[in-house]
Amino acid sequence: MTEFSLPPIHTTARDDAVLKALAGFVMREKLEPGERLPTERILAERLKVSRNTVREALTRWEGLGLVERRQGSGTYLKAAVSLDMLHMPLTLAGGNDFTGLMRTLEIRRALEAEAAALCAIRADKDDLAEIERKLDIMEEEFLNRAGMSSEEDWEFHQAIYRACGNPLFEQIIAAMHELFHRFWEHPLGVRDFGHASFPYHRTMFDCIAAHDPEGARAEALKLIATVEDDLKRGAANLKLSDRT
Amino acid sequence: MTEFSLPPIHTTARDDAVLKALAGFVMREKLEPGERLPTERILAERLKVSRNTVREALTRWEGLGLVERRQGSGTYLKAAVSLDMLHMPLTLAGGNDFTGLMRTLEIRRALEAEAAALCAIRADKDDLAEIERKLDIMEEEFLNRAGMSSEEDWEFHQAIYRACGNPLFEQIIAAMHELFHRFWEHPLGVRDFGHASFPYHRTMFDCIAAHDPEGARAEALKLIATVEDDLKRGAANLKLSDRT
DNA sequence: GTGCAGAAATTGGTTGGACCATTGAACCAC
DNA sequence: GTGGTTCAATGGTCCAACCAATTTCTGCAC
Numbered sequence: 001m002t003e004f005s006l007p008p009i010h011t012t013a014r015d016d017a018v019l020k021a022l023a024g025f026v027m028r029e030k031l032e033p034g035e036r037l038p039t040e041r042i043l044a045e046r047l048k049v050s051r052n053t054v055r056e057a058l059t060r061w062e063g064l065g066l067v068e069r070r071q072g073s074g075t076y077l078k079a080a081v082s083l084d085m086l087h088m089p090l091t092l093a094g095g096n097d098f099t100g101l102m103r104t105l106e107i108r109r110a111l112e113a114e115a116a117a118l119c120a121i122r123a124d125k126d127d128l129a130e131i132e133r134k135l136d137i138m139e140e141e142f143l144n145r146a147g148m149s150s151e152e153d154w155e156f157h158q159a160i161y162r163a164c165g166n167p168l169f170e171q172i173i174a175a176m177h178e179l180f181h182r183f184w185e186h187p188l189g190v191r192d193f194g195h196a197s198f199p200y201h202r203t204m205f206d207c208i209a210a211h212d213p214e215g216a217r218a219e220a221l222k223l224i225a226t227v228e229d230d231l232k233r234g235a236a237n238l239k240l241s242d243r244t
Numbered sequence: 245m246t247e248f249s250l251p252p253i254h255t256t257a258r259d260d261a262v263l264k265a266l267a268g269f270v271m272r273e274k275l276e277p278g279e280r281l282p283t284e285r286i287l288a289e290r291l292k293v294s295r296n297t298v299r300e301a302l303t304r305w306e307g308l309g310l311v312e313r314r315q316g317s318g319t320y321l322k323a324a325v326s327l328d329m330l331h332m333p334l335t336l337a338g339g340n341d342f343t344g345l346m347r348t349l350e351i352r353r354a355l356e357a358e359a360a361a362l363c364a365i366r367a368d369k370d371d372l373a374e375i376e377r378k379l380d381i382m383e384e385e386f387l388n389r390a391g392m393s394s395e396e397d398w399e400f401h402q403a404i405y406r407a408c409g410n411p412l413f414e415q416i417i418a419a420m421h422e423l424f425h426r427f428w429e430h431p432l433g434v435r436d437f438g439h440a441s442f443p444y445h446r447t448m449f450d451c452i453a454a455h456d457p458e459g460a461r462a463e464a465l466k467l468i469a470t471v472e473d474d475l476k477r478g479a480a481n482l483k484l485s486d487r488t
Numbered sequence: 489g490t491g492c493a494g495a496a497a498t499t500g501g502t503t504g505g506a507c508c509a510t511t512g513a514a515c516c517a518c
Numbered sequence: 519g520t521g522g523t524t525c526a527a528t529g530g531t532c533c534a535a536c537c538a539a540t541t542t543c544t545g546c547a548c
Contacts, residue, residue, distance in 0.1 A: 060306075171335070
């Protein structure tokens with residue numbers, strides 16, 4: 001028997017219909033991230049469905065991070081929306097312990113190296129200027145406060161992801177950021193966490209600015225390696241005061 | 245003014261509470277993928293919330309692919325669930341065109357290179373045997389059918405992801421696989437798509453077996469580069485018969 | 489007993505209406 | 519201006535009912 005690969009028909013797919021209509025609306029109205037979209041009650045009325053159905057549809061989008069709901073205020077667009085979006089929901093089990101953090105760091109190393117290399121190939125003058133600006137801020141902050149500033153550091157890396165010409169990098173990293181951030185703020189008791197990574201920020205940027213992809217890749221790998229070392233030191237410290 | 249970094253508090257988080265409770269339930273009962281979980285009505289009653297709230301919570305999980313709802317039948321677990329899950333919903337705008345595929349390929353290159361390097365460090369004898377077995381199958385299939393077999397090729401790469409000691413790699417790649425697979429089956433009219441990548445599979449494996457991380461990384465990069473070339477050729481072909 | 493068609497129960501999907509909690513703007517007193 | 523107060527708008531929750539798909543049970547024909 002021939003194998004058909006017909007997509008399953010959902011006779012009742014009101015949610016999806018609502019989302020499709022909403023996506024069309026967003027595109028027509030050229031709504032951009034940050035803007036407010038119609039209230040649930042209005043959507044329900046216009047689309048001739050119950051408000052509950054609208055809510056389930058919006059809940060989907062909220063779960064996908066496309067939209068943010070603020071009680072008493074409204075529903076706001078959080079990301080660009082188009083009709084031909086492809087969703088790749090990832091759920092990663094167990095990211096709260098040392099092992100989990102180490103694993104996310106390995107992912108970050110993979111992406112950071114590639115993003116730096118791509119950036120070295122593609123970044124134009126404006127991109128480079130923006131990245132260097134963030135780098136300067138970070139370095140100044142580092143010297144003033146005598147330590148890594150997670151916020152400014154993050155801005156720098158983000159600028160690279162943004163300039164690499166592939167939004168997927170920024171999306172994936174951003175999704176992992178919260179988890180990573182959590183530990184950055186409480187680095188397992190390691191003093192001067194991230195300190196060793198400082199010089200590599202500049203060397204990595206130099207390679208990018210020189211349009212040297214392989215050099216940038218190598219510097220990125222070194223940078224992450226220092227963070228991994230810090231993490232391992234922290235884990236060793238923590239073992240002394242272990243809790244189940 | 246001093247900068248506070250107070251995280252916003254969510255006074256009302258019934259949905260999350262429901263999901264947390266449900267995740268706990270799934271873990272306690274050791275429910276596995278495929279099994280049915282309690283009906284919405286029962287959950288509502290037990291958790292002392294309205295069925296509507298339960299539905300919104302389940303809609304979240306459904307959107308994340310953790311659960312599947314079948315009208316008239318029940319709600320079924322689709323993936324392992326734990327309390328400390330990290331959700332990483334990715335949305336790729338315009339994933340149907342050449343650009344979108346190219347972008348996913350760049351992600352894959354990043355992960356493939358890192359996974360190969362990690363694998364070269366960590367793979368033990370059993371892992372290597374398993375990978376080589378998949379490689380042999382793929383090579384035989386290649387010679388018999390005189391072309392790349394996407395299925396066997398995929399199995400080979402998957403074996404590497406599995407042996408690299410970090411399940412996140414396999415999860416992320418798996419999420420992108422469907423999209424990638426789609427194009428692999430219809431490679432934009434390019435004859436012998438993926439043909440050029442064939443020899444690098446063996447060279448990459450040799451580096452892994454020799455515990456040479458940097459060599460494995462380099463071979464992985466070359467492998468993906470050939471696929472990118474094929475893709476670009478395909479895009480050039482396609483341009484002749486363009487459709488809006 | 490077997491097999492099958494139809495009835496009944498179960499379960500997710502949808503509806504409409506109500507009320508609560510939060511927000512933000514308009515307004516007022518000082 | 520500053521600081522409350524009021525009030526309308528908006529998302530969050532709840533309830534009770536009904537619809538639609540599925541599963542299970544029942545009873546009849548054989």
